Amino acid sequence: MKNDGFQNFWIKSTHNQYLKRFKLKASIKGKYRLSSVSLSLLSVQQWLEEVFGNTLIAATPNVSAPIHLPETIVGLRNLSTGISKLPPGRRGWPLIGDSFGWYNAVASSHPPRFVEDQVKRFGRIFSSSVFGRLAVVSADPTFNRFIMQNEGKLFQSSYPKSFRDLVGKNGVITAQGEQQRKLHGMAVNIMRFERIKFDFLKDIQEVMLHTLNFHDGQVILLEDTCRKVAIHLMVKQLLGVSDESEINEMAQLFSDFVDGCLSVPIKLPGFAYRVAMQAREIIINKINRTIEKVRQRPMSEVGNGMLGRLVEDESLPDDAIGDFIINLLFAGNETTTKTMLFAVYYLTQSPMALKQLMEEQDSLQGTSNKGMLTWEDYKNMPFTQCVIDETLRLGGIAIWLMREAKEEIAYQDYIIPKGCFVVPFLSAVHLDESFHKDAHKFDPWRWLDPENQETRNWRTSPFYAPFGGGSRFCPGAELAHLQIALFLHYFVTGYRWRQLKEDRMSFFPSARLVNGFQICITRRTDEVSINE
Numbered sequence: 001m002k003n004d005g006f007q008n009f010w011i012k013s014t015h016n017q018y019l020k021r022f023k024l025k026a027s028i029k030g031k032y033r034l035s036s037v038s039l040s041l042l043s044v045q046q047w048l049e050e051v052f053g054n055t056l057i058a059a060t061p062n063v064s065a066p067i068h069l070p071e072t073i074v075g076l077r078n079l080s081t082g083i084s085k086l087p088p089g090r091r092g093w094p095l096i097g098d099s100f101g102w103y104n105a106v107a108s109s110h111p112p113r114f115v116e117d118q119v120k121r122f123g124r125i126f127s128s129s130v131f132g133r134l135a136v137v138s139a140d141p142t143f144n145r146f147i148m149q150n151e152g153k154l155f156q157s158s159y160p161k162s163f164r165d166l167v168g169k170n171g172v173i174t175a176q177g178e179q180q181r182k183l184h185g186m187a188v189n190i191m192r193f194e195r196i197k198f199d200f201l202k203d204i205q206e207v208m209l210h211t212l213n214f215h216d217g218q219v220i221l222l223e224d225t226c227r228k229v230a231i232h233l234m235v236k237q238l239l240g241v242s243d244e245s246e247i248n249e250m251a252q253l254f255s256d257f258v259d260g261c262l263s264v265p266i267k268l269p270g271f272a273y274r275v276a277m278q279a280r281e282i283i284i285n286k287i288n289r290t291i292e293k294v295r296q297r298p299m300s301e302v303g304n305g306m307l308g309r310l311v312e313d314e315s316l317p318d319d320a321i322g323d324f325i326i327n328l329l330f331a332g333n334e335t336t337t338k339t340m341l342f343a344v345y346y347l348t349q350s351p352m353a354l355k356q357l358m359e360e361q362d363s364l365q366g367t368s369n370k371g372m373l374t375w376e377d378y379k380n381m382p383f384t385q386c387v388i389d390e391t392l393r394l395g396g397i398a399i400w401l402m403r404e405a406k407e408e409i410a411y412q413d414y415i416i417p418k419g420c421f422v423v424p425f426l427s428a429v430h431l432d433e434s435f436h437k438d439a440h441k442f443d444p445w446r447w448l449d450p451e452n453q454e455t456r457n458w459r460t461s462p463f464y465a466p467f468g469g470g471s472r473f474c475p476g477a478e479l480a481h482l483q484i485a486l487f488l489h490y491f492v493t494g495y496r497w498r499q500l501k502e503d504r505m506s507f508f509p510s511a512r513l514v515n516g517f518q519i520c521i522t523r524r525t526d527e528v529s530i531n532e
């Protein structure tokens, strides 16, 4: 069998078999050392490794191919025993895996359709290669809950290194174990119900009145408007800044930062990732200066901003506060922006729902000063809440979660290898006809049905989890609901609109409408019906 330090083997990789990772790695090395296209393929591999922070796995489905392996790495006697049972699936081409399939899926208006196709062939839990990493994907509500509930024990979140560098290692999103739990607890505390009620209600409305200010006939891209609203909310809520020019400056920095988080991580000048890195540095410097200022002020003058409260609490060292704030910014900004945008998009397509929502909002009387809504008003918007819940179900803002197996995990008949990427595909469950009747229809009324109340509970329901679950459950969920409801209030009571350009959803690099939802705005005067 010996031949120049290499041995010839037939490695079989079928849907149900997974060749242990080091062997595949060895096979890649062996293979490309003998390949005439080695250099270009290797550089692609290195680039992807940088992007995804992991070694790529090449497995050729349903093919038996001769692969040359360096004798020293192989340990071939283990080959027959080192095969474990992965969920069935399709892993695409060597090296690139099923990246094109996944890219096409997320760039389409409806990524779960791709998952649906796999589910039909392989079942609700299947294996794949997601952007070059061997992955187990789940469209199974029970398994999704299992993954989320076992965060930190069997699974942990998994992000590319470039993303971790940008959001910072001290932030709740990238932190693991004890540190994650501590930071998560702080985020929950800072956005807890009573605080939202007293601290945020007025601030949010001030931002709405300031940013939703259009003249008759104005043409806008609603996506830009929603982004502006969300960024202003963040600046105000996180930093407690109220000076106009400072808000604008921070809004620009925040916007650059968020764009970079969602871009390809090219560190060259002019690229969004580099701009975001620079924005990050300036934001952190500003936060540090603000911390100094807060410390010099008497307690009573510490503002409403979360930063002020964090300094007051004294439970985080200064150098961790910046990362903490930046994490909240990332987690809350894009999600809120897109939910506001998609809600208006769906309402535009559903005149009945829009009419009912407008009637509900028109009927609310701001009882406090300057016509602002009170907490009681907010609690009196049942249909608006249904619209938000339905937008989150159908729009799929956080379509999937990114996890990694911390150890080899046995689930049902399957073995999930340690290090394997694990993807609870939330929106595949949200759009599954077996769990939601007419799942592809925008039907906010479904949430009024008494039979659906258990399903609707986004804290516990396996069938509806727009805010995730387990120890990473979104600490901003209540705040997000409040912000979106108030946005809808000020938008529909102040304006009517006409869509000017066809649009469709895409989910790459993040959830969006490809044309930004171009609309022409008309100020509402005293009419009450949009169907006049």
Ligand code: HEM
Pocket: 157, 172, 173, 180, 184, 187, 327, 328, 329, 331, 332, 333, 335, 336, 339, 392, 397, 398, 401, 402, 466, 467, 468, 469, 471, 472, 473, 474, 475, 476, 477, 479, 480, 481
């Ligand atoms: C409609 C809007 C929102 C949606 C759909 C949403 C969705 C989610 C989801 C699905 C997760 C779980 C991520 C995971 O398990 O990996 C999450 C986590 C998180 N969200 Fe939200 N979110 C929204 C708004 C917000 C807001 C407004 C904030 C705060 C300003 C926020 C802060 C966070 C944080 C800090 C985490 C990380 C928690 C952790 O890893 O421990 N979110 N969100």
